[in-house]
Amino acid sequence: MAIVNGVVWSRRDASTVLVDGDRITAVGAGFEIPRGARVVDAGGASILPAFNDAHVHFLxxxxxxxxxxxxxxxxxxxxxxxxxxxxxxxxxxxxxxxxxxxxxxxxxxxxxxxxxxxxxxxxxxxxxxxxxxxxxxxxxxxxxxxxxxxxxxxxxxxxxxRRIPARGEAEDLDALRAGMQIAASQGVGSVQEAGDGLDQLPLWRALRKSGELTLRVRLAFDMTPGTEMKEWERRLDVYEQASQDRDPRISTGILKAFADGVVESHTAALLEPYADGDKPGSPLWGRDELREAVAIADRRGWQVQVHAIGDAAIRQAMDAFEGTTPGRRHRVEHIEAPHPSDIPRFARSGVIASMQPQHADPNLTEVWRRHLGPERASRGWPWREILRSGGHLAFGTDWPVVPLDPFASLAMATRKLTRDEAIEAWTSGGAYAEHADRDKGEIREGMLADITVVDLDQERVRATIVGGALVYES
Ligand SMILES: [Zn+2]
The missing domain is CATH 3.10.310.70 (Diaminopimelate Epimerase; Chain A, domain 1)
Incomplete structure (x- = not known):
């Protein structure tokens, strides 16, 4: 395959990308297109790494x-x-x-x-x-x-x-097929499913087997409070058993925990009481409990992602990650209302900030702001501060919380970041956050051919390529 007539994002002197099999073989300008290659005309649009949504609930x-x-x-x-x-x-x-x-x-x-x-x-x-x-x-x-x-x-x-009539596997597969079409049409080539991984593995493997899996998915296994540590070790045995079959399209290796709930229902855990209540909300884990569960998982080689929205929950997650194995790239998800003193800890500890800019849309945050009060609300969603202090960002949507729409996300993110910074968080940042940065997140020789051709100004996807296969063309 040859993608021609584009502007390679991050290498603006390059207009052409050659693909052989599932890899990029050349990036540049003016070279000859191999005879018989399928040609995708970018028509002057940008050639980007396919978007990588670092936090979704795809199923x-x-x-x-x-x-x-x-x-x-x-x-x-x-x-x-x-x-x-x-x-x-x-x-x-x-x-x-x-x-x-x-x-x-x-x-x-x-x-x-x-x-x-x-x-x-x-x-x-x-x-x-x-x-x-x-x-x-x-x-x-x-x-x-x-x-x-x-x-x-x-x-x-x-x-x-649990009382709603269950859906059959055939219905779920149909649903995933429809979801994958939406992803392809939005230029999304990878999604990172935040939880429920053990139950979902058979579904994704079925799509893979039938040759229908048109994106890459990373599945997170659940990590829940109230579990004895011996029992937790046994659960990890099960997860490790389930993840043995390696597949370039379906990966695992990560655990998902909730440290708190959400601000809107007063279930996010704050350091000080809610502005319109007298309680601060409770963390879901005991302090030592989360630290212990993380330490066990970390020792066994697992990456851990913790949903943490209130400043108390974010601090608890950061504390739990202190002293873990360097390079494990543990993650905090959402980070809506951190205490300012915890922001520099992302850079110091190498913990990844996984954030969803659309959630900060003022149309969604009226109740959120009222519950937090003006001072805390004004410090919400500090993706710029985290990046400027040297932390790693990975962006996503949390679909279905907000639409699977990278352009809406970029529009919100660029209120406080440059467009290149926001695109990085949607591409190389996401790849880094799933330990896949050696294979994707950049347009260069040797990387996987996961590519989207995008007219950034018109917010229009012209083509999406995953593993060298054209999965969407407008
Ligand atoms: Zn989520």
Whole structure:
């Protein structure tokens, strides 16, 4: 394959990229195109490493495609209309959907009574946009045997979600196929799935076997609090057993833990109380517990990624990573409201900052800001400060929390970074964060041919190539 007539990002004197098999064999200008090569005309657009989304919930997002989608609806009236219309048009046993904004409701939370009014005849369950809060109606709560549970925060969501009729493997594979098409159309060549890895391995392997896997996926295995350390060691045995088959498209080697919840439901762990409450939110792990679990995993060669949003949770994660093996590239995910004194620790310890710029969109953060108060809110999402102090950034979306849209992410990121810095965090930064920087994240000879041809100014993907195969062309 030859990609011609482009501008190689990071090597602007180069216009042509040659690919043989799954690798880039030449980058430059003016050389002869091998006879019989498939030619992709970039038409003057940029030739970038394919985007690498460092934090997604790809299966969750793919499953939600075609269901009720409340993302972006800013008023309660708008939410009501959309739910009522969907319920009328679909006669499924359950009304299922996701994406509602806290800020659409007075007080920042919906009510069971409201959903009862909108869907009185069958169970309904709708997840918040950030996937941390469940809104069920009384029929759904009754099925779960939890009539008085109210709005379901964090773990409490399981009381209802485990009662929702399970989907079959064929349905999940169809969902992933649809998800992969979206990824390809957005120039995304790699995704890093933040959790649920053990259950997902068979699905991804099935797609690989049938030759349908058009992206690279890294799967994280779950690391949960309340586990005896002996039991944790046994769980790691299982994970290691499951990851033995190496595959260039499906990788593992990382564990995902939650240190806290989210600001919007007061479940993020803060050092000082919420601005509109008297409690600071509790960390999910005991202090020594997280440190011990990380130390065991680290010793066995695992990389660990910890969801941490509040300043107390971020500090706990950074503390747990102190003294771990150099070069392990442990990660903190989200880093929404860190204490300023913890920011330089990313550079010092080599811990990666995995952040999702779209989450900082002022349209999404009204309730977030109210709960934190102006001072803490003004210091939110400090990706520039982390980068300037020498830390490593990896960007992503957290899809389905926000759309799988690298351009929206770049637009938000470049409010505080240069475009090149933001693109780096979406490409080489993501590759570094998954220990894959020897193979991807740059357009140069010898690297994997994971490439996207992008008109950056028009925010348009012209072509996406993964492992030397054209998986999208507009
Ligand atoms: Zn996530």
């Amino acid at each position: 969750m997002a793919s499953r939600a495609l075609g269901r009720l989608d409340l993302f972006g609806v800013n008023t309660q009236a708008g939410v009501e209309d959309r739910i009522a219309a969907y319920a009328q048009a679909h006669d499924d046993d359950w009304v299922l959907g996701r994406g509602w904004f806290y800020s659409a409701f007075p007080g920042g939370m919906p009510t069971v009574e409201l959903l009862d009014r909108l869907v009185p005849d069958r169970p309904a369950y709708l997840e918040s946009f950030d996937a941390h809060t469940g809104w069920a109606n009384s029929r759904a709560l009754a099925v779960a045997g939890a009539a008085d549970a109210g709005i379901l925060k964090e773990e409490a969501m399981l009381t209802v979600t």
